[in-house]
Amino acid sequence: MNDDFTARLKAYEGRPAAATGVGRDPVNAPMIRHWCEAMGDENPAYRGPDAVAPPTMLQVWTMAGLSGQAGRTGAYTELLGLLDDAGCTAVVATDCEQEYLRPLRPGDEVTFDAVIESVSERKRTRLGTGHFVTTRTDVRTGDGELAGTHRFRILKYAPARREPRERRPRPVINRDNAGFWEGVGRGRLLIQRCAACRTLRFPWLPGCNACGSPEWDTVEASGEGTVYSYVVMHHPPFPAFDPPYAVGLIELAEGVRMVSDVVGVPYDEVRIGMPVRLRFERCDEELVLPLFAAVEGDGG
Known part of the structure; x- marks a missing residue:
């Protein structure tokens, strides 16, 4: 992949990755309770009349459930299609980062929008060669105040040729374990x-x-x-x-x-x-x- 192709990918940086959306449900106590039970989190801040939502639930309020959501814009679809055409047909989620700016409370309405924040240069990984694509979703309250930011990164890659079966990875052994x-x-x-x-x-x-x-x-x-x-x-x-x-x-x-x-x-x-x-x-x-x-x- 040449410099011209990388420049074409970089041109997508800053373009919308999803249309502005509205949370399917307001922030609510039942969903907070289910989350805390699943995580084993008994922090009293998440219960009672003055409860706040756990900060790590930030993405939850933007998810559409099994019914899916309209959302990805032409720019994001075009970018992935461009990578597909270049042979980067496989995808894997690599990591996410969240930044919390204000607590969300039961009753808050949530809006959100996403942007293509960055597209990496060509990277060689154990899975294959490809590009990391990072999207940033800004989550806001109904009055427009920024509550937090969620960055999600995927690797779109051309799968490496599968080698003969290898030994299982070795555990990392240190003085503690x-x-x-x-x-x-x-x-x-x-x-x-x-x-x-x-x-x-x-x-x-x-x-x-x-x-x-x-x-x-x-x-x-x-x-x-x-x-x-x-x-x-x-x-x-x-x-x-x-x-x-x-x-x-x-x-x-x-x-x-x-x-x-x-x-x-x-x-x-x-x-x-x-x-x-x-x-x-x-x-x-x-x-x-x-x-x-x-x-x-x-x-x-």
Whole structure:
């Protein structure tokens, strides 16, 4: 891709990415309650007559639900089409950033508009070569006051040629979690326990997030758990994995949660609340991972 093509892409910067929209619902207490329950956030600021909405809900008030929304303007569609024509036919969301300027409260009406903020030069990534496209959505109250900004970045790329299956990525082991991985190597799933307040914690941390004590010991997990939540990974493809596959947030019997693959059942039969049991799987000569298999008779 030459400089002329990059200049054509850059010409889209500053153009509207979506028509001005109005939030489908006003900021409301039921949606705040559902969000807090899902996140396990018990902050009293989000309850009662003087409640505010959690700042991280900023994008929620602009979403249109399953019915979809009119919105993307010709400029954004043209930009993606231009990248498609250049062979960048695949897309993956890479990250988002939010800036909060004022709290939103139940009853606030929300309006929003989006702009194509930036299009990167050609970048080479593990997935393939392409361009990062960043859109910025400004979220306002009904009187026009800016409440916050949401930046969303995607990579439109030409998929790299798939290489032969690779080894699974190695976990990052440091002084804070080395004991956990040593336990896994011995077939034990160890949970940290604060020596002061006895609170269990996972993942491993250098200090207690309940009382701040740096002293701790460990307890061994029974291996029993349930699927608290899960996602099915379809994209992007990585050579070491064979999508689609299910990744679960597993609630252990001891009360802590950890992320791991859900195995032993088809990905489309994984369900929230499904009982699972720990098993250790040797991926190669160096790597053993704790995975969770569906308890026989509970799949589907």
